[in-house]
Amino acid sequence: MSEEARSEHAISQIGGRAEDRALIVDGRPRRRRRTMAKLRSLSPVVRRFVPRGRNKSTTTGPWFGVQPRLHGKRTEPLDRKTPTFGQLGTLEVRLARTAGEIKRAQQIRYQVFYEELAAQPDPYAMATRRDRDSFDNICDHLLVLDHNVDPRPFRRPRPRIVGTYRLLRQEIAQNHGGFYSKQEFEIDPLFEGHEDKRFLEMGRSCVLKPYRDKRTVELLWHGAWSYVLRHKIDVMFGCASLGGTDLEALAPALSYLHHNHLAPPEWRVRALDDRYVPMDRLKVDDVDARKALRALPPLIKGYLRLGAFVADGAVVDEQFGTTDVMIVLPVSGISHRYINYYGANASRHA
Secondary structure, three states: OOHHHHHHHHHHHHOOOHHHHOOEEOOEEOOOOHHHHHHHHHHHHHHHOOOOOOOHHHOOOOHHHOOOOOOOOOOOOOOOOOOEEEEEOOEEEEEOOOHHHHHHHHHHHHHHHHHHOOOOOOHHHHHHOOOOOHHHHOOEEEEEEEOOOOOEOOEOOOOEEEEEEEEEEHHHHHHOOOOHHHHOEEOHHHHHOOOOOOEEEEEEEEEOHHHOOHHHHHHHHHHHHHHHHHOOOOEEEEEEEEEOOOHHHHHHHHHHHHHHHEOOHHHOOEEOHHHOEOOOOOOHHHOOHHHHHHHOOHHHHHHHHHOOEEOEOEEEEOOOOEEEEEEEEEHHHOOHHHHHHHOOOOOOOO
């Protein structure tokens, strides 16, 4: 049979529609991929029920209708051979090596922030049981892992992630949308006044409840100090949280921070005007320092012992149910006692 005859026969078999005629190749009808076509036709319907991402810092309305769009790729590839920063017994501290480890760190954050504390999950977090945002893709994730785990059948044992810290270097942040803290504090003057310094933002610190002891916290600090030395960081900063949004109940702690640890002018930043909450809620003579210190979270007390300052003003975070303060810690101002303890080259637990 000739080519023309084969084509005419094929057209007569599949019908006379124009889109079907276009399927004739060399006189042979090509099978239509009906299943895929149906799926493509349903995609607009499916997209209608997927929450759309918007940046909460630029929109109004209830927080639970807002979520930044999550990017699909990291700006820097993960290093599967990143070295261990330190070990203490069965615990190890290092950076996340795989996307799976980052997801597990996000699950730990969800467990602590949302299930244990007062944070309220948005639809994304609730569906995935992970605390995540677009900054996770440009950050390094410091992990504390416990290797004392039960073996798995036919598979290598996988250490359990028990603590995490999120680290964002200045050069990466400036090339990919800025720092997380910019949603709450006016931090640009900090960089403009210290153009010769390298900054590191630290945040999303959490440890599982059974592991909240000296060993785990010590390893987190050891890992952070190792990271600071590796990347020649000059200044650490970031948001730290006090539990609760009742400003009257937090007045002693906030006032203590303002009167005793307010940053000097060269390191002082201020909360955004539309979110600014005064911290000097009590006069200096009315503050019971011991009572205020007991009310401070261990993380903030740890920063203060190292020599950190706080910014001017606090910010109430309704989603996480916290009141945030800005911590600024120049490396040159860290107490020599702690540098000697961890080692000038982070050798204590190496």
